[in-house]
Amino acid sequence: MGSIRYVEIAEALRAAIMGGEYPVGARLPSESDLAARWAASRGTVRQAVATLAAEGLIGSRQGARRIVLRQERKHSFSELNSFAQWAEGVGHEVSSRFLSRVRRPATVEEAERLAVAPGAEVLAVLRLRRLDGEPVMVERTAYAQWVAAAVEAMAEDCRSVMDGLARDWGVVAQYGEHLIDALPAGSEDARLLGLRRGSPLLRQRHVSANRTGRPIEWSDDRYRAGSVTFSVSNSAVTTPLARRTGEG
Template identity: 40%
Template sequence: MGTPLHEQIAAEVRRQIATGELAVGAQVPSESQLCALWDASRGPVRQALATLRAEGLIGGGRGKPPVVRRQALSQPFDTFLSFSRWVDGLGRSAGQRTLEVALRPAPAEVADPLHIDEGTPVVQLVRLRLIDDKPTMVERSTFVESAGRLLFDFDCDSGSIYAYLAGRGVDITVAHHLIDAVAADETDSDLLGVALGAPLLRERRLARGSGGEEIEYSDDRYRPDMISFTIENSLQAAQPALVRSLRPATEQKKSAS
């Protein structure tokens, strides 16, 4: 079954907002224009626009044409595991520069969450992640040996590690996330181009297989002028939805000045 038409329309408008084709304050194509463009009835078009309004990307209504309200696009929780998938979905370019991939004894701070003994061999990875060639996040991942050894046969600068591991039969389907703030250390400062001790957003992630087995523990540190996190919930929802947002270019410039 293909993607519903209203989702296709919403995705295309999101892409145009993310790439700047539709800037903040710009008028979004009208219902009639979208109907003609997509050869669609008003039902799917209205559903797509309603979705974008609910996400806070567009505003207007009651006879007024919809306009772009913000560029900060949010990542649904079900894709939070993959930075590359999220960035590519925004119509941006995800990049990475690998600093190290090494087999070493597990220190206590990663052995505990992975439920292994301290000193057990693990594979540790450090990568700088980029959006449109801009340093955005430092990724420090530790994989259990059985999964991590596969990375020695992979060019970690070439793309998504999770996609590669999935293709090699590694099951990573569930994750627990803890988000807090941390001061930039020397590595963070050098790679992200921020001052030593500058505040960073940190996401610590424990990824598991569908059977509950621990696969990876990661410490990811984001520039807060580039990325933000929000929680969306409702009285009807059993679990809140965590989303990661790319800050608008105008806000990034203000933060850098």
């Protein structure tokens, strides 16, 4: 019951921060005040606060009231921008690192998304993406064989694969399809993102293609909860998808 309770408290605090009750720079109430508000033990409150600290929403200094660090910023997906372009456009310092690059046979799903025969060779890439030094996303991407050599030639700390493909190889992504859902963190995701196994992750899967519709990549991107949200604004003529830092 206690484990469920700390999740409820973390969700309420997260909503209060994103709703403006605690603006950036504000201090959260003390652990004892929060415990009294939710009729919970200080240990349960401490777990909830630690969850928000792990998400980068609040400062993680011990022995002091936590300070709100995160504010919401929005980027529209009506234009096909890379993760790095979006992050830098809203004032973040972005860094990335290749953890592995391996050629292997495509899975059934990868083959379907990349429009290749089942078992055709793809380049499987694992990357860790950071915003302002904090790990926020684990990226698993299968690149079609026709761009594999270009991706293999990129530096380990390459800022953006798609930007590099466009700049150095003339391969420009002009079409994207996005699938968004949630899932619990497995052992590898939890280790890379500094979370507990089973913590919620926001997953964005997408395929990118060039102007002729030839698939370039099929990617499975898993974001730490609270680091990025997506929203859709409807109108009679368009339904732009937007990505934001923080919780929506």
